[in-house]
Amino acid sequence: GQSLEQPSEVTAVEGAIVQINCTYQTSGFYGLSWYQQHDGGAPTFLSYNGLDGLEETGRFSSFLSRSDSYGYLLLQELQMKDSASYFCAVLIYNQGGKLIFGQGTELSVKP
């Protein structure tokens, strides 16, 4: 089967940098995605890593290391609006592609 592990909660202050880790156990997958979900809102796609290495999109970066079965989402210059839940998800080969989610990390940004 497949499983993903993330910390359940992370707290940081405005302006800081925070890293949310994701470790996974899965056999064969296309890549690792990250989603953001504000309380009461829809999960929204943030980034995707199909290859090992770092992908940067503005204040957010995402990293994947297949050899370590590990990835992370890096948020820089934290803002209060970044307070949300963040989910990692692997896109597995099964039946043409299936997205398996982690349980999510609740990020609280303090003033």
Next chain:
Amino acid sequence: ETGVTQTPRHLVMGMTNKKSLKCEQHLGHNAMYWYKQSAKKPLELMFVYSLEERVENNSVPSRFSPECPNSSHLFLHLHTLQPEDSALYLCASSQDRSGRAKTGELFFGEGSRLTVL
């Protein structure tokens, strides 16, 4: 606004009721999904439709019955539910089965919050 609209946003029903959740996507996508989100648990994939054909049923109890009449609309029919079925039900769409260009990019609606009494 994600281009995926779900109704109703909130639903309270008894265990003997029959109700339906509706999802509509305005993105011209070919695949649609139902996910269940319970507190402190990962999003659980329930059903996948690709080009209006159901391609996956993730061992979901028969009291949940999906319907996809066309590529823009998806329903989840509910009957004789249990209190443990109370959760946020999320609909999502993608350009193809794997998300756009196999990036795992899904577009989610804001969900229907279901409470079963």
